[in-house]
Amino acid sequence: xxxxxxxxxxxxxxxxxxxVLDLGCGNGAMLDYLQRERGCSGxxxxxxDANVLACVQRGVDVIQLNLDEGLAMFDDxxxxxxxxxxxxxxxxxxxxxxxxxxxVGRTGVVAFPNFAHWPNRLSILRGRMPVTRRxxxxxxxxxxxxxxxYKDFEVLATKNSLRILDSFGLQDGQEVRWxxxxxxxxxxFHFEHA
Numbered sequence: 189x190x191x192x193x194x195x196x197x198x199x200x201x202x203x204x205x206x207x208v209l210d211l212g213c214g215n216g217a218m219l220d221y222l223q224r225e226r227g228c229s230g231x232x233x234x235x236x237d238a239n240v241l242a243c244v245q246r247g248v249d250v251i252q253l254n255l256d257e258g259l260a261m262f263d264d265x266x267x268x269x270x271x272x273x274x275x276x277x278x279x280x281x282x283x284x285x286x287x288x289x290x291x292v293g294r295t296g297v298v299a300f301p302n303f304a305h306w307p308n309r310l311s312i313l314r315g316r317m318p319v320t321r322r323x324x325x326x327x328x329x330x331x332x333x334x335x336x337x338y339k340d341f342e343v344l345a346t347k348n349s350l351r352i353l354d355s356f357g358l359q360d361g362q363e364v365r366w367x368x369x370x371x372x373x374x375x376x377f378h379f380e381h382a
Contacts, residue, residue: 193361194374195221198273201297201354201378202226206268209233209293211255211285212275216243219271223248230267256280262292272298277332287348290381295353302357302368302375304337309370322373338369341377351382 195218202208204226210219213232216239222228232250234240243250253261256279270293276282277300289296301322302308311318317327325331336344338357345352357364357372364372 191361194358197356197358197361197363198271198297198299198376199226201376202228202269202271204228206230207266208269208271209262209267210271210273211259211289212272212278213239213243213248213250214274215239216246216248216250218273219243219248220246255285258284259288259292264291265294267293268295269293270296272296272300274299274301276300277334277336280333282334283344283348286344286350290348290350290379295378295380296350297376297378298341299358299374299376300336300341301332302338302372303335304339304369305359305373306370307373320373336375338372338375341375345377345379349382350379352377352379354378 199222202222206228208219208222208228208230210232213219213234216232219232232243232248233253234243234250235252235254240250240252270289272289276298279285307320308318319326355377357368358374358376359372
């Protein structure tokens with residue numbers, strides 16, 4: 189999810205001047221945007237060599253780390269905001285990493301493909317796993333090891349004593365606040381430890 193309007197919607201959840209940790213930062217586009225447009229500082233965390241190089245070329249400070257190994261190198265409340273944009277669905281330890289996000293950041297922002305989006309539901313009714321712009325892979329070659337819905341995350345947040353500060357869906361770069369579980373391809377949550 190790198191559309192400029194989607195990036196702007198997510199950036200609005202990050203206060204200007206924040207110290208940010210971007211988990212699974214990819215090529216560093218989001219952190220670069222936050223540094224340029226919102227005066228933020230911080231680090232990206234990425235495992236892929238090519239993405240680490242892209243971050244360095246952008247001037248984004250990046251740490252090469254496998255998120256499945258945790259965030260032990262960071263102290264409690266080290267960052268104002270911890271981002272997990274299109275990361276949670278790739279992790280084996282998703283729930284642990286969600287708790288770690290709440291531990292190292294004062295707030296967290298999570299965005300992930302919403303499996304309950306109506307085109308996905310329609311695909312399932314037709315007997316096939318969905319293949320969409322937001323979920324562009326066949327079931328047998330997807331990097332996503334988890335699928336979840338907007339409503340699923342609400343339950344997971346409650347289970348892990350997280351207080352949701354804001355939540356909405358994103359569809360074609362636009363915020364969806366009415367029936368986001370059915371109408372949005374991306375679920376977005378801004379939360380803090382309760």
